[in-house]
Amino acid sequence: MVLGVGPFQVRIRARIAALTGFLSRMYRDFPLHPPDSFADVRVRLYRPRSWRRYFQPQVCFERDGKRIFHPFPLSHAPPLFEWGLNWCIATRAHQYLMLHAAVLERGGRALILPATPGSGKSTLCAALMHRGWRLLSDEFGLVREDSRLDPLPRPIPLKNESIGVIRAFAPEAELGPEFPKTRKGTVAHVKPTGASVRRMEESAVPAWIVFPRFQRDARAVLEPVPASYAFLRLAYNAFNYEVLGAEGFRRVGRLIHRCRHFNFSYGRLEDAVEIFDSLASAS
Amino acid sequence: MKAQRLLLQALRKPEIVVGLPDSRMEDLMVVAERSRLTATLGHRLADAGILAALPGRVRRHFEAAMIEARFRSRLIRWEMNRVARALRPLDVTVVALKGAAYLLLDLPLARGRLPADLDILVRREDLSRVERRLTEAGWRSAELSEYDQRYYRRWMHEIPPLRHPQRYVEVDVHHALLPLTARLQADDELLWSSVREVSCSRFRVLAPEDLVLHAVVHLFHDSDCANRLRDLVDIDGLLRHFSARDRDFWHRLTERARAHGLERPLTYAFHVGRRLLHTPVPAEWLNPGRANPLLRRWMTALMCRALPPSAPDDLDLGAAAARWLLYLRSHYLRMPLNLLIPHLLRKALAGKRH
Structure with missing residues (x-):
């Protein structure tokens, strides 16, 4: 098929x-x-x-x-x-600059959450998807030449404790079977929401780059970071930054120009949802 | 029609790709990928002005492959830069071979190639100094068993591959073009005496005829030909390039092959290249080796069978048999039997092919 x-x-x-x-x-x-x-x-x-x-x-x-x-x-x-x-x-797929990141959209604008160990990216992404954000991708930020992001909605793999966290946070989430003892521990997938799949041909304009960091019980803090910092972290986190050569540099540069960038530490998903909501509703 | 024939046709005449039905186009992409020729084909389509006419989905594949090929070339150039820097204190001649040489000479066939290693050649007496200097500068030898180390050192024409831990490219340092034990040996004196300088580079390259013969020997003497269409495309590209610029090239190439004693593999290269890629070898130069015509025909048929990639689901027993025979031949040519048999036994017991 x-x-x-x-x-x-x-x-x-x-x-x-x-x-x-x-x-x-x-x-x-x-x-x-x-x-x-x-x-x-x-x-x-x-x-x-x-x-x-x-x-x-x-x-x-x-x-x-x-x-x-x-x-x-x-x-x-x-x-x-x-x-x-x-x-x-x-x-x-080197026609794209491929960021290793979760991407969600609201009002036509995209939120980029680059993946780093301990960021809780997939959990955060699954949570936002069930609170009014459209999933573009949990794994790939597909950046086109014109800087827009193409969706690649796929099941979101949750690991270990995250499975229970999402079940509790969004009881409506549709989870697939659990796979115990994979090389990443127990894995279960969250099905992308209907709207995410229906609109998977609709690209989005990049608006925010947020580097998340999960810290148990921490207060949610969203802190602007300099463009240079965001550039380096984003570039080094891409799958094919080096492959694209100068074009990779240009694409990251344009992305940085078009977005606001933040570090974000959080301990509770509810706080994160609230903060991203206020980000989206501000102009 | 089989997918590999489609690929051969597309390489010879890129125009046939226009208007292929989707399923055929996919067959073509699969065999092109399997033989690592997607980017090469992409460049040919672009040169013919038809890349833009292809459906977006197909075009993007070629473009992505071309981007990756440019990346690989950059990696090789950077590794050359690093090697040149490391060897600066040494007064030795370093020759860039194969893909690195094509890049230095800016040959058309370099575009779209996917070089994985950097191959360099140094004189045998300089070998240990070069190896020591590279090791001091951070390159590390792959971890090999004692047997493999000895295999390289005693019998082969290169030392175990070196790699810098911060980079991906493997550096293969050769001191001859063929294994020390091989039945054919290029004339080293001749080779070194005609090595050329390249402007703005520390590296030298082989003379055009030797460049061709090196590629030829690798494919038609030293390999089992299995899925090595990529290498035939190189030879075809070299022959077209040099013969177009020098009317006397066929003559000089043949003379050179004779001087090295490499007429036999060159004959196979001419015949197989003409058959599969329509390499324009003039009829009067087709048989430098004066090989037994029956044997020549048989070898050509075997090689034409073994070279193109098989489609994944194609249980091609003919190709499998051809590859097996050529595999045996390549080992037979590589070492005398008293070395070869224990070596193959050992490899079989260790469960891997060399």
Whole structure:
């Protein structure tokens, strides 16, 4: 099948029940294209033929007929698909400057949350998505030549405690099955909201770059940072800043010019939602 | 029609890409990716003025691949810069080989290539000084087993690859063009005597004929040809480039091959290149090796079979068999049997191919 995900058409070939179930649930609202359409990304998941097949079944991920990654336990086929697809995009889609960031939109303006360890980006992103923000992406800020951001809504992977946090914070959130003991601990995915998927062809203008930092029980503080600081942090956090060369420098520069930039530390999701709401409602 | 034939056609005549139905276009992209030729094809489409006429989705793929190829070239240039700086105190001649040489000479075929390593050549007597200097300047040798270390040092034409921990590019320092144990050996004196300077660079390059012969030997003597269309495209590009600028080139190339004793691989390169990429080798120069015509035909057929990438789902037993035979041949040519058999056994037991 050829699945439309944001700007990409993804050909998925797999006969693995767990994956089919996952896809039909988490990608329910996404468009399916006819099988003879041109696919940008071509992946296949399959069970390798080996003696393990019978008592410790595994699954492999292949792009264009070439295996990437080591095999995963068969039951982890869905997270393998998600990571694999990220990898396929990050290694090839150099028409974009690809920021490693969550991106959300409100009123046509985009909020960029660059990922750094301990930022709680995915949790924050899932929370905002359930409080009136449209999800552009949890993983990729796809910056076009004209500085607009293209959406790439996908299921948001939550890790460990975050799963319970989001279940409590947004009971309406639709979560997929939990995958215990992946290399990132237990993972469960949040389905993107209907509006995020319906509007996935609508790009947004970058407006705010916020570097989040989660600190248990901390007061929420939003603090402006100098452009130079934001530039370096954003550039070093991109997937393909170096690949783009001078064009990468120009794109980050334009982005910095067009946005306001902040450091943000927080301890409670409610505070974060409130602060971002006031950011969005101010002109 | 099979996808690899589509790729060959597109390389020869980029115009055929216009108007391909979506599913064929995708087949083409898959084999182009598999043989790492997407960016090369993209440049050919751009030169033919038809890249802009392709559907946006397809065009963006070519453009993205071209961006990545430019990045790889930058990495190689930067690594050359670093190596030149490290070797400044040494009075040794350093020759840039393969991709690095194509970049230095600014050859058209350099565009769209995806070089992964920096290959340099130094005289054998300078080797240990160069290696020591690079190690002092921070390059590290890959961790190899003692056996692999010995394999490199005693039998090969290069030392184990070096890499600077802060960068991605591997530096391969060669002291000969072919393994020490190989059945063919280029004439080192001849090679060194015609090395050229490049303006504004510390590096030198091989003479054009040697540049071609080096690429030829690598593909048609020292490899199993499996999925190495990329290397044939290089040879084709070199031959077209030099023969267009020098009417006498075919003659000099053939003479040179004779002087080095490399007529056999050159003959294969001519025949396979003509068949797959329509390399314009004039009929009178086609057979520098005077090889047994039957053998030549058979080898050409095998190589034409093994070189193009197979499509992922294509169970191509013919190509698999050709590759297996050529794999055996490449090892046979690389080392005498009394060295080769223990080596292959050891590799088989260790579970990896060299």
